[in-house]
Amino acid sequence: MIFTKEWWDFHLTPSGWVQGSYQPEMGDEQKLEVPGNVILTRRFSEQTTEPLSPGKRTYVDLVVKDEALAGELLHLYPYPWKYYASFEYANEN
Numbered sequence: 001m002i003f004t005k006e007w008w009d010f011h012l013t014p015s016g017w018v019q020g021s022y023q024p025e026m027g028d029e030q031k032l033e034v035p036g037n038v039i040l041t042r043r044f045s046e047q048t049t050e051p052l053s054p055g056k057r058t059y060v061d062l063v064v065k066d067e068a069l070a071g072e073l074l075h076l077y078p079y080p081w082k083y084y085a086s087f088e089y090a091n092e093n
Contacts, residue, residue, distance in 0.1 A: 060092040
C-alpha cells in the first residue's frame with residue numbers, strides 16, 4: 001500500500017531544465033505548460049509505503065524527442081535543481 005506519492009515533471013530544453021507539472025503530497029495536480037522546444041521530459045517521483053519511512057525515489061523519461069541531443073544536454077545539465085543531485089533516484093525506464 002502506498003502511503004504518500006508525489007511527482008514533478010521537468011522538461012530539458014537546449015537552454016536547460018524547465019519545471020513542468022507536479023503532484024504535491026498534499027494537494028491537487030498542478031498542470032504547467034510544456035515548452036515548445038522540449039527534448040526530454042523526465043518525471044521524478046517519491047513514494048512511501050509507511051509513515052516516516054525514507055521512501056523510494058525514482059525517475060522515468062516520459063518523452064524523448066532526440067536521444068543523441070538529450071544525452072549531450074544531460075551532460076551539460078544533469079539535474080533540474082541541486083536538490084535532485086543530493087539524492088539517488090532509480091531509473092524506471
